[in-house]
Amino acid sequence: MKSSVKESVLNIDNLVKSYGSVKALDGVSFQVRAGEFLALLGPNGAGKTTLFQLLTGLFVADEGKILVMGQDIRHNVVNVLAKIGVVFQQPTLDLDLTVRANLNFHARLHGMRGSKARQRISEELERLGILDSADQVCRSLSGGNRRKVELARALLHEPRILLMDEATVGLDPASRRMLVDYVYELCVTRDLAVVWTTHLVDETERARQVVVLHKGHVLARGTPAELLAHTGEKNMTDAFLSLTGNSSGESEINIQQVK
Numbered sequence: 418m419k420s421s422v423k424e425s426v427l428n429i430d431n432l433v434k435s436y437g438s439v440k441a442l443d444g445v446s447f448q449v450r451a452g453e454f455l456a457l458l459g460p461n462g463a464g465k466t467t468l469f470q471l472l473t474g475l476f477v478a479d480e481g482k483i484l485v486m487g488q489d490i491r492h493n494v495v496n497v498l499a500k501i502g503v504v505f506q507q508p509t510l511d512l513d514l515t516v517r518a519n520l521n522f523h524a525r526l527h528g529m530r531g532s533k534a535r536q537r538i539s540e541e542l543e544r545l546g547i548l549d550s551a552d553q554v555c556r557s558l559s560g561g562n563r564r565k566v567e568l569a570r571a572l573l574h575e576p577r578i579l580l581m582d583e584a585t586v587g588l589d590p591a592s593r594r595m596l597v598d599y600v601y602e603l604c605v606t607r608d609l610a611v612v613w614t615t616h617l618v619d620e621t622e623r624a625r626q627v628v629v630l631h632k633g634h635v636l637a638r639g640t641p642a643e644l645l646a647h648t649g650e651k652n653m654t655d656a657f658l659s660l661t662g663n664s665s666g667e668s669e670i671n672i673q674q675v676k
């Protein structure tokens with residue numbers, strides 16, 4: 418019988434990154450498999466943005482490794498970035514350009530032109546239900562639809578890994594629900610590996626893996642059920658608060674690995 422355990426597409430091994438005397442990441446390790454939704458949960462200052470900056474090649478780690486499908490980002494940054502799609506915490510659309518022009522720019526960056534680019538742009542916009550808005554300037558779109566455009570852009574070059582950095586911040590509840598559901602579905606329909614950073618605990622409840630990051634350390638890692646069992650709490654909010662010491666960031670915490 419064929420094994421159901423899928424390949425690990427992202428391997429993060431013992432990452433360390435400091436800003437002067439502040440250790441933003443201090444020995445962070447985890448793996449994500451194809452089709453897996455990994456929620457990276459952490460209070461403000463946990464190190465989530467720093468981790469994304471390393472994963473997207475903006476900064477280089479002081480120590481440790483990032484392997485994407487076996488390739489080390491340090492030595493193959495162009496190949497690695499071709500396999501990654503990103504939605505950043507801060508909006509990055511050019512609001513004075515149309516949706517299609519924004520996506521075209523990204524398509525060209527990834528070597529897609531002409532009919533291929535047009536086809537991919539239409540496919541992604543249609544799946545997200547915003548093909549009708551393709552020729553509108555982004556400034557005229559709602560916050561939820563702007564985020565959809567950013568997601569369409571992240572998926573345009575058919576990445577194997579999708580990084581979502583607090584992507585639901587500022588969205589109304591309906592748009593937030595839509596985005597979370599859509600991305601969970603992408604894991605199944607496209608076998609995408611997703612890393613979803615958030616401090617909103619409810620977004621992690623269906624995750625295959627939850628990594629709790631606090632002050633640059635991985636405090637716990639496992640399925641939501643394993644985190645509940647480990648902390649003895651009844652819901653993920655209480656489990657998170659119990660692990661992070663009420664999220665004040667002041668309390669002393671033992672590093673624990675659930676799995």
Ligand code: ATP
Pocket residue numbers: 436439440441459460461462463464465466467468
């Ligand atoms: P938030 O949810 O508030 O964005 P975060 O989990 O993304 O937080 P980071 O922004 O990665 O956390 O910050 C981790 C630590 O590194 C914090 O203590 C932060 O103050 C510090 N830090 C981040 N960027 C810099 C920088 N450029 N220079 C100095 N310190 C920094």
